[in-house]
Amino acid sequence: MAFRDSTTTARAPRVDNLGNAAGGRGTRSGPWPVVVLSILIAAFSLLPLGYVAFMTGNAGWDTIQKLVFRPRVGDLLLNTLGLVVVTVPLCVVIGVAGAWLVERTRLRGHKIWSVLLAAPLAIPAFVNSYAWVSAVPSLGGLFGGVLIATLSYFPLVYIPVAAVLSRMDPALEQSGSSLGLGPWKVFFRVVLPQLRLAAAGGALLVSLHLLAEYGAFAMIQFDTFTTAIYDQFRSTFDGAAANMLASVLVLFCLLLLLGESKTRGNARYARVGSGVQANPPRLAMGWLEIPGQLGLAALTALALGVPLFHVARWLILGGPGIWTGGALAGALLQTLGYGLVGALVTTVVAFPLAFLVIRHPGPVTKLLEGANYISSSMPGIVVALALVTITIHNVPAVYQTAVVLVAAYALLFMPRALVNLRAGLAQAPKELDEAAQALGKPPLVAFLRVTLRLTAPAAAGGAALVFLGIVNELTATLLLAPNGTNTLATEFWSLSSEIDYTGAAPYALLMILLSAPMTYLLFAQSKKAAGQ
Amino acid sequence: MTTSRRPAPAASPVPAFAADPHHVTDHLLVGGVRKSFGGTEVLKGVDLTVAQGRTTAIVGASGSGKTTLLRVIAGFEAPDAGSVCLGGVQVAGPSGWLPAHRRSVGYVAQDGALFPHLTVGQNIEFGLPVRGRTAAPRVAELLEMVSMDPAYARRKPSQLSGGQQQRVALARALARQPQLMLLDEPFSALDAGLRVATRRAVSKTLSDAGVTTILVTHDQAEALSFADQVAVMRDGRLAQIGSPFVVYTRPTDRATAEFLGDAVILEAWMEGSLALCSLGGIPVRRPPVQGRVHLMLRPEQIRITEGGNIRGRVVDTDYFGPETTVRIQLAPIVVDPAGPVDPHQPVGGEVISIRHWNAMLARPGTELSLKVVGEGVVFPWDG
Numbered sequence: 025m026a027f028r029d030s031t032t033t034a035r036a037p038r039v040d041n042l043g044n045a046a047g048g049r050g051t052r053s054g055p056w057p058v059v060v061l062s063i064l065i066a067a068f069s070l071l072p073l074g075y076v077a078f079m080t081g082n083a084g085w086d087t088i089q090k091l092v093f094r095p096r097v098g099d100l101l102l103n104t105l106g107l108v109v110v111t112v113p114l115c116v117v118i119g120v121a122g123a124w125l126v127e128r129t130r131l132r133g134h135k136i137w138s139v140l141l142a143a144p145l146a147i148p149a150f151v152n153s154y155a156w157v158s159a160v161p162s163l164g165g166l167f168g169g170v171l172i173a174t175l176s177y178f179p180l181v182y183i184p185v186a187a188v189l190s191r192m193d194p195a196l197e198q199s200g201s202s203l204g205l206g207p208w209k210v211f212f213r214v215v216l217p218q219l220r221l222a223a224a225g226g227a228l229l230v231s232l233h234l235l236a237e238y239g240a241f242a243m244i245q246f247d248t249f250t251t252a253i254y255d256q257f258r259s260t261f262d263g264a265a266a267n268m269l270a271s272v273l274v275l276f277c278l279l280l281l282l283g284e285s286k287t288r289g290n291a292r293y294a295r296v297g298s299g300v301q302a303n304p305p306r307l308a309m310g311w312l313e314i315p316g317q318l319g320l321a322a323l324t325a326l327a328l329g330v331p332l333f334h335v336a337r338w339l340i341l342g343g344p345g346i347w348t349g350g351a352l353a354g355a356l357l358q359t360l361g362y363g364l365v366g367a368l369v370t371t372v373v374a375f376p377l378a379f380l381v382i383r384h385p386g387p388v389t390k391l392l393e394g395a396n397y398i399s400s401s402m403p404g405i406v407v408a409l410a411l412v413t414i415t416i417h418n419v420p421a422v423y424q425t426a427v428v429l430v431a432a433y434a435l436l437f438m439p440r441a442l443v444n445l446r447a448g449l450a451q452a453p454k455e456l457d458e459a460a461q462a463l464g465k466p467p468l469v470a471f472l473r474v475t476l477r478l479t480a481p482a483a484a485g486g487a488a489l490v491f492l493g494i495v496n497e498l499t500a501t502l503l504l505a506p507n508g509t510n511t512l513a514t515e516f517w518s519l520s521s522e523i524d525y526t527g528a529a530p531y532a533l534l535m536i537l538l539s540a541p542m543t544y545l546l547f548a549q550s551k552k553a554a555g556q
Numbered sequence: 557m558t559t560s561r562r563p564a565p566a567a568s569p570v571p572a573f574a575a576d577p578h579h580v581t582d583h584l585l586v587g588g589v590r591k592s593f594g595g596t597e598v599l600k601g602v603d604l605t606v607a608q609g610r611t612t613a614i615v616g617a618s619g620s621g622k623t624t625l626l627r628v629i630a631g632f633e634a635p636d637a638g639s640v641c642l643g644g645v646q647v648a649g650p651s652g653w654l655p656a657h658r659r660s661v662g663y664v665a666q667d668g669a670l671f672p673h674l675t676v677g678q679n680i681e682f683g684l685p686v687r688g689r690t691a692a693p694r695v696a697e698l699l700e701m702v703s704m705d706p707a708y709a710r711r712k713p714s715q716l717s718g719g720q721q722q723r724v725a726l727a728r729a730l731a732r733q734p735q736l737m738l739l740d741e742p743f744s745a746l747d748a749g750l751r752v753a754t755r756r757a758v759s760k761t762l763s764d765a766g767v768t769t770i771l772v773t774h775d776q777a778e779a780l781s782f783a784d785q786v787a788v789m790r791d792g793r794l795a796q797i798g799s800p801f802v803v804y805t806r807p808t809d810r811a812t813a814e815f816l817g818d819a820v821i822l823e824a825w826m827e828g829s830l831a832l833c834s835l836g837g838i839p840v841r842r843p844p845v846q847g848r849v850h851l852m853l854r855p856e857q858i859r860i861t862e863g864g865n866i867r868g869r870v871v872d873t874d875y876f877g878p879e880t881t882v883r884i885q886l887a888p889i890v891v892d893p894a895g896p897v898d899p900h901q902p903v904g905g906e907v908i909s910i911r912h913w914n915a916m917l918a919r920p921g922t923e924l925s926l927k928v929v930g931e932g933v934v935f936p937w938d939g
Contacts, residue, residue, distance in 0.1 A: 451672075453669075455665045455666075455667070455669040456669050456671055458630075458632050458656065458663070458665070458669070459663065459665060459669040459670075459671070459725075459728075460671075460682065461631075461632070461655070461656040461657045462630060462631075462656050462657070462661060462662065462663035462729070462738075463657075463682050463683030463728065463729070463731075463732060464657050464658075464683050464732060465657050465682075465683070466655075466657050467655065467657070470657070474671055477673055478671075478672065478673055
């Protein structure tokens, strides 16, 4: 019997009202000055990419053929590809295994290990290279490159993966157990798949660093595209050959970005609700305790012990004389100056874009963000090459001035500021601005007293990371620094290139000391950010 | 462009023209307001009048445009067409537009929107011209107004419960003695028990202060219990405006009837002021149409009785503790073959749901007699 039900029930609309208010109405493009600024900034950040495209287009097919399809490029391709293909999986394995050991097992001392595994990030790759060359003077070739790169860059995988592991909702693992999986099966079938996004993001960062690194590989005379472009540029200056190599390098970067976005698909980085944080379960290690401890000890000895030991050794060998060379204080001051100015400029420049992304998401904003993401993935050598050529030809007034160098820093490190500003702005929803306006504050005052105030800590965190990047930046600084400007990195580089290893040691120490607190900040921040 | 008057913080919130307490003034006038976002018209010509010191609830499903209307009144959005007058001053319309900070309007958002970097006290004094020690007595007074201990002033918003946060948000909004208070679903983030208590507290505070209030909500029960006037919003328009009793018992269309509560809808034949349906002849006041109609009754109007000629059999029940929802299939109406044939004679057999306190009485299969209390409402037959 079919019932014709004549009673209707009051519809209770769901709480999707919230999403409606936040997303559905925010599609307008935002205040026009901010939009114009953001477009200008995005256009500026596209300069290096545009330069490479323009140069390649201008060169003509014959030149491209002559300059790209030759044995030398084949060698570089082999070296660079080999480096990426071997180093990235190594970094992923070490990073994920390390993260799992310190976050998910009852390994003794896991708190100390968790910091020690992130610490190698405070040692610039070229300082690491310098230490290893001191230890093993014959180090070189693909093996040397892979060794130094892996030891320098595995924290780029370790940090995000550890962050996700420590914040992962234990309920998922409990569901796995309740479905009859043992702890190891839970790890492989429930936990590991969730790390994919963090690991892929880390792997992309490692690959981009590998493509961009100059100092570490030049020190052991292992040729990659970046070292070759640098040498080519130094010898021929503004030559078509350097440009062509740069376009191959850029092509590589674009392929990597494409590959990473494919692995990521439509999934978002793990988000855990804002609810009460339960502690994820830790596995008993049993007989695996000893191999685990030994493995971590060996890793730390290689990645931290070797560089610290050799820097210390050169310092002791050099005695007090190496501290009074005169250039040290100047280099330190200039580094701090560039670091502070660069961090400030980068944060200010990134603000309009971050503001649009959070407050006025839409197709235009997405495009601007994408442009910035791609352009800031360009290696420092390409950015430097583009800025040198453009300033010489179009704005000679600023050629080899601090302005250009700061602009290069802003281009290179904008994502660091952007990521932090975005997180900060997300903590300052527009409703708070509106509440201030409803309380009689004009929009600008409301913005200053609420939004800017709430974003300040995140902006400072981002600025600190930009500062860290600038302190350790070598490639672009070498090409763009005004005459007479020496940063810690460039001074270290010129001394160690002259095999004055004792003279270089104080610079290495200062860079490590400056980087250490920032690295800790990055580490601490990643733990918080993973939950958002 | 005119400017709104900003009352001094310590001055009376009641504007001069409302000096006579018995004279109810139209305090807020919304006329023909339209607003589109990216080609989608969200408000399609809204007219609303709110009297001085009264409480109006705008109720509607999500996406109906109610929050946009509130934001237009608050001054966060400018309407594409139409006007908003507040206390006799046009704040949006052909002569210009006043932004939120220059209107004397209080606003409480869904989650309170307390500034997380400020203490409760600093939040409350945010809109005041004085701060710190000078503002302390006023802050204490406002906290007491929302039934909170003045000691809370030193706490951070994160140390408060959801209900306390909402009360602080209200105190903050009241600090400037606004002419009009806008509440944007302020209770929906609270859990059920807290929601009712907070709603009562807020309602009492506002009526004690005599502030004209508009509440936006998607919760029909909240709208009916909170307000003197309920405006039902649907698809960018106000479908009906009236007292809670009128909009609930005499909705103007079927969608409003169904939105505001459970409804029993039956096919009926309207003749004069009597609707003939399977539940008998139901009186209808001022029926808009005659002939074939939909008749709407509230489930609580249908009672189980001893004896009577309207009969039905219990199909199934849902037990809720204090009451039980009983689904009843009405008995088919047997037509006397000898009698005259009436083509409008109801046939019976519909299934209706009613509520009853006695779960024991209504076991599936039980035969019951029913009667209808009060009047029905009819809507034109739409096929």
